[in-house]
Each structure stands twice: as structure tokens, then as C-alpha cells.
Amino acid sequence: MVNCKRCKDKPVYNRLCKSCFLRYFEKKVRKTIREFKLIEKNDKILVACSGGKDSTSVLYLLKKIFSKRKDLVIEAIAIDEGIKEYRDKNLKFLKKFCEKEDINLYIYSFKKEFKIELDAIIKDEKPCSICGVLRRKLLNQMAKKLNATKLVTGHNLDDECQSILMNQFRRDVKTSARLGPKTGILVDKGFVQRIKPFYLMLEKEVAIYAFLKGFMQQLNECPYEKVSYRADIRDMINNFEQKYPGTKNSTITSFLEILPVLKKEYKNKGNLKHCKECGEPCSQDICQGCKIIQKLLRKT
Numbered sequence: 404m405v406n407c408k409r410c411k412d413k414p415v416y417n418r419l420c421k422s423c424f425l426r427y428f429e430k431k432v433r434k435t436i437r438e439f440k441l442i443e444k445n446d447k448i449l450v451a452c453s454g455g456k457d458s459t460s461v462l463y464l465l466k467k468i469f470s471k472r473k474d475l476v477i478e479a480i481a482i483d484e485g486i487k488e489y490r491d492k493n494l495k496f497l498k499k500f501c502e503k504e505d506i507n508l509y510i511y512s513f514k515k516e517f518k519i520e521l522d523a524i525i526k527d528e529k530p531c532s533i534c535g536v537l538r539r540k541l542l543n544q545m546a547k548k549l550n551a552t553k554l555v556t557g558h559n560l561d562d563e564c565q566s567i568l569m570n571q572f573r574r575d576v577k578t579s580a581r582l583g584p585k586t587g588i589l590v591d592k593g594f595v596q597r598i599k600p601f602y603l604m605l606e607k608e609v610a611i612y613a614f615l616k617g618f619m620q621q622l623n624e625c626p627y628e629k630v631s632y633r634a635d636i637r638d639m640i641n642n643f644e645q646k647y648p649g650t651k652n653s654t655i656t657s658f659l660e661i662l663p664v665l666k667k668e669y670k671n672k673g674n675l676k677h678c679k680e681c682g683e684p685c686s687q688d689i690c691q692g693c694k695i696i697q698k699l700l701r702k703t
């Protein structure tokens with residue numbers, strides 16, 4: 404076996420041993436935060452957690468990196484969509500983790516906030532599109548309520564590649580303009596800015612980091628994930644990466660080159676209103692989330 408390229412120890416990934424890999428990973432995340440100016444002085448940071456490997460790792464690492472910064476507050480927020488055997492298990496793990504790490508955790512549920520549970524409504528609907536819109540809405544609403552200045556997500560390089568291609572295939576370039584390590588195109592006090600410290604980390608790297616740190620005892624996947632459009636795109640990109648290594652990195656690098664142009668283009672075309680029902684920023688009179696809730700409640 405070939406030894407670690409830095410210290411000659413036993414390698415765990417890409418010719419790096421455990422400690423050299425952890426150092427490489429943490430250094431790259433620090434660099435991402437610095438280069439894209441993701442965190443500023445006096446930020447109140449809320450980490451959107453699912454109890455999965457990505458968000459648990461990002462929460463852990465931000466606490467570690469900024470442990471000496473007295474001006475920053477780092478807390479966690481989670482959404483319970485009502486997915487039995489999945490979200491309840493993940494939330495149990497997350498609660499324990501936050502207790503151990505002494506992190507404040509806020510949990511909000513679709514049931515309490517929207518009178519809806521995902522398991523009960525998916526029969527003839529696409530679960531991920533409903534879940535995604537409602538979760539984003541609730542996270543933004545609650546982040547504002549908690550006076551957060553940044554909402555951190557555990558999105559990694561693979562997630563971003565998938566989003567870019569999904570938008571491309573659906574001819575939805577405007578949505579891509581909102582992507583990037585710092586999301587958004589329009590500045591509005593109704594939006595809490597989302598940041599992605601794992602933007603340049605491969606999914607595989609985050610999985611190894613989580614495993615080495617012991618955050619991956621429970622491999623628990625959402626039952627609806629398999630039937631999503633994203634899952635098909637993910638498989639396609641993974642096949643491509645295997646055949647043509649470097650595809651994922653090239654996708655992100657070229658996207659970052661055109662992103663400033665996209666942001667500028669769609670900033671001028673922005674038509675920002677506020678939802679008449681809930682007050683959230685949106686492009687029409689009623690936001691997508693309220694439309695979905697009204698439709699679902701009419702059916703019940």
C-alpha cells in the first residue's frame with residue numbers, strides 16, 4: 404500500500420492519512436470561508452441542521468474554527484417535516500449532539516407551523532418539491548425571528564453541481580443566479596443570507612470527515628429521496644465523474660466564473676414583492692409556500 408504523501412502514515416483517502424486528511428479538510432473549509440467572506444464580524448449564525456452528516460459536520464467545524472470569536476453566536480435550527488422513521492431518528496441524534504457540544508438547538512415542525520405532515524400528503528404529490536419549498540420558507544421565517552444574520556447550510560460541491568444541472572435542464576437560469584457559496588441576488592431585509600462553508604468539498608470528503616469524527620453511526624436516508632429528480636441527476640454526475648475524473652470540480656469552477664454575470668443580470672430583472680399571506684419576500688402576490696399550503700389544506 405502507498406503511504407500518506409505528507410507523513411508516510413497509513414492513508415485513508417487520496418493518499419492522506421487520518422490526521423493529514425482532517426487537516427486538509429479543515430484548512431480548505433477555512434479558506435472557503437475567508438475567500439468568499441462568508442462570515443463577518445458580529446454575525447449571529449444559525450446552522451440549518453438535519454441530523455445528517457453534512458450539517459452535523461458543518462456545525463461542529465464552525466464551532467471549532469470560531470471557538471475564540473466572542474463576537475459571533477453559533478446556534479442550530481432544525482425542521483421536522485413529519486417523515487417517520489427518518490426525521491425523528493435524525494433529530495434524536497442531533498439533540499444529543501447539540502447537548503454534548505453545548506449548542507442551542509431550535510426545532511420547528513410543519514405540523515405546528517403549517518398544520519401539515521409530509522408523510523400524510525405525499526400520495527399524489529412530489530414530496531421533494533413540496534418539502535424543499537416549505538422547509539426554505541420556514542427556515543427563513545424562523546431565522547428572522549431569531550435575529551440571525553447568516554443561515555448556514557451543509558451543501559457540498561456535489562449538491563451544488565446537481566442544482567446547477569437541474570436548473571439547466573429545466574431552463575431555469577434565474578434560480579442558478581441565486582446559487583453560489585453565498586446565496587441570493589436581491590438584498591432585502593426579508594431574506595436571511597444563506598452561506599455554504601462546504602461549497603468546495605466533495606460529498607465523499609464530507610462523508611469521510613463525518614465518519615472519522617464519529618458523526619455517521621446512523622446512515623439514515625429519507626425514504627422519498629430515491630424518487631427525486633435530484634437523485635437521477637446525482638447518479639448521472641457520479642457516472643460521469645467516474646468515467647471523466649474532475650468533472651464535478653470543473654462544473655463548479657466554470658459556474659463560479661459565470662456567476663457574477665448571472666447575479667448582475669438577474670438583479671436588474673428582480674421583481675421583489677412580499678407575500679400577502681405571510682409577508683415573506685417573493686416574486687408574486689402570494690408566495691409559493693403559501694400556495695402549496697392552501698392547496699394541501701383544501702384537499703384535507
Ligand code: SF4
Pocket residue numbers: 484530531532534535625626627628631
Ligand atoms: S429527500 Fe426530499 S422529502 Fe426527503 S427531506 Fe429531502 S427534500 Fe424532503
Ligand SMILES: [Zn+2]
Pocket residue numbers: 407408409410411412419420421422423424
Ligand atoms: Zn499523513
Ligand SMILES: [Zn+2]
Pocket residue numbers: 678679680681682683689690691692693694
Ligand atoms: Zn406566503
